[in-house]
Amino acid sequence: MPPPGEKVRRKTPHRTPQHGKPRKPEPAPLPPGLAVREAAVRLIAAVLIEHHSLDEVLAKELTSSPLEPRDRALARLIAATVLRRRGELEAVLTPFLEKPLPARQGNLWPILLAGTAQLLFLDTPPHAAVGLAVEQTRHDRRARNFDRLVNALLRRVTREGAAALEGVDAAKLNIPAWLYARWERAYGPETAHRIAQAVLAEAALDVTVKSEPELWAERLGGIVLPTGSVRLHSSGRIDALPGFEEGAWWxxxxxxxxxxxxxxxxxxxxxxxxxxxxxxxxxxxxxxxxxxxxxxxxxxxxxxxxxxxxxxxxxxxxxxxxxxxxxxxxxxxxxxxxxxxxxxxxxxxxxxxxxxxxxxxxxxxxxxxxxxxxxxxxxxxxxxxxxxxxxxxxxxxxxxxxxxxxxxxxxxxxxxxxxxxxxxxxxxxxxxxxxxxxxxxxxxxxxxxxxxxxxxxxxxxxxx
CATH class of the missing domain: 3.40.50.150 (Vaccinia Virus protein VP39)
Structure with missing residues (x-):
């Protein structure tokens, strides 16, 4: 007991001078490459789930993004590959599922599609594609309980995915049945198949020049097409190419x-x-x-x-x-x-x-x-x-x-x-x-x- 007349001083927890609450620990930094994959998955989900155009969501997602231009390009490449090859990707993934995924799954399916696209079509090292997909799942509030499933599925894609695609008709598998049937009626089976094969390839970058196409083909590292357009061997940042600022081409x-x-x-x-x-x-x-x-x-x-x-x-x-x-x-x-x-x-x-x-x-x-x-x-x-x-x-x-x-x-x-x-x-x-x-x-x-x-x-x- 304290001596008579002496007040008891109670110990109080340390409080920060600004808010009076204990400081929260700093969040752990994201694993390298995760931000790019999360951007790609948001693009995929915006198209496949929310039905927005890719150009629309690219403008919103990447224009104000803190990602470097190279990472923005990679996010778009992953998303575009999924959209272009969805038929093949789902043909590989779906048989590996023992039971259907639940309705409330967050971005689980876009994560799986993006991981599979990286493994089968973008030559991403398996440890990176699988590991980052698992991390993405853990960061998704509705999908986090499926991290082990993602790990198992993508590891199986690593082992068996390429073999599962052997012999499939990729051109026909990736085109909606109604559209492919229209092309067959309009152009015949052979031409329709050639069209379907061609649309699976990423388009080259063409520019129209005001004048001197041969000069600009040399400066831009491209070729002059028979039509007079200049086709570039590689794109990179459009606004960083020679002639952009002075308005020599578009x-x-x-x-x-x-x-x-x-x-x-x-x-x-x-x-x-x-x-x-x-x-x-x-x-x-x-x-x-x-x-x-x-x-x-x-x-x-x-x-x-x-x-x-x-x-x-x-x-x-x-x-x-x-x-x-x-x-x-x-x-x-x-x-x-x-x-x-x-x-x-x-x-x-x-x-x-x-x-x-x-x-x-x-x-x-x-x-x-x-x-x-x-x-x-x-x-x-x-x-x-x-x-x-x-x-x-x-x-x-x-x-x-x-x-x-x-x-x-x-x-x-x-x-x-x-x-x-x-x-x-x-x-x-x-x-x-x-x-x-x-x-x-x-x-x-x-x-x-x-x-x-x-x-x-x-x-x-x-x-x-």
Missing amino acids: VQDAAAALPARLLGDVAGRTVVDMCAAPGGKTAELAAAGAKVTALDLSAARLGRLTQNLARLKLEATLVEADAAAWNPGHTFDAVLLDAPCTATGTIRRHPDILHLKREGDLVALAELQSRMLDNAANLVAPAGLLVYCTCSLEPEEGAEQIARFLARNDGFERVAIEAGESGISPDWLTQAGELRTLPFHLQSDQPQLSGMDGFFAARLRRRG
Whole structure:
């Protein structure tokens, strides 16, 4: 007992001067490579589970990411490989599961797909692919109880995955059945299979140059294609390549660069580029000396187009409007309509299309294209040209669209596109004289330099 009159002093726990609470221990640093894999899995989940486009989630996920550019590129590569090879990946993983995974699993399945893609297609060392996938699982609140399952499954993929893929038809396995069947009906079994094989390859980087393609091919470490585009052997950071800052070139697939050239010499002529953003065709027309009006429904996309034109030091009049209804009160010497479509010709660059598009989308898109085409026709001056194009492989969005248009518009006639024009190969032309590029066209002895987007284009003239 303390002496009478002496107060008892109770011991109190040590408190921090700022908050009065014990300091929490610093979190352990993430294992090297984990942040990249987590970014890749978020991209995969955003496409496969939340049904967002890959470009959309890339802009949100990686633009503000603390990852270094090289790590951002790796995250995108892992995600794109999963989206491109999902059929094969699931063909390997699913038989290894003794029972279905629970509905509430967090990102467990995207983690497994990403790990399997690294093991089978990206030459990632097994200890890294497996170990980081297990760590990812432990960091996922809903998936953390499955860390042992992930370890066991991916180790089995390491041992047996390659053998499980022997003899499978990868081209057919990775394409949705409805889409593959459409290609078989439109092009025949052999061509359909070649298309499916081609879209499994990562697309090369093509650029359109303002002038001197041979010079820029040398400076950029690429080759000049027969069409005049420059194809690079490797990409890296686009904004770090020679000529980017001074606006000497812009990124544009070789096939996408062809429709604007079908208008011929546009110097001094008035041309409207409908559905213009992000602006590759607008830039082509402006660089060729046309007086360009660039039309788009989206203010955000027009903002990006403005930035692109500023970098390229090119000018155009920008209009925010609906291409299906816009009426400026006068006509133009030429109109270019690159209509919204299913974009099935661009799967090499946008593998998320395999998982986001549905056959039912065609009906609404074909109707929209028809309305846009009719309005575009109203904007063409007598004897003027109208070029209609889509980056789709589907006949309803190409040749059939033009056939229907000509049937209801006797004031227009088809102007056949000729072999050799703008470097166009005879193999890229239909009997009607329309452009029909396929993903396996433009072959090279170097596979990484082969292929092009699937594009359709038709050239029409308004009768004088």
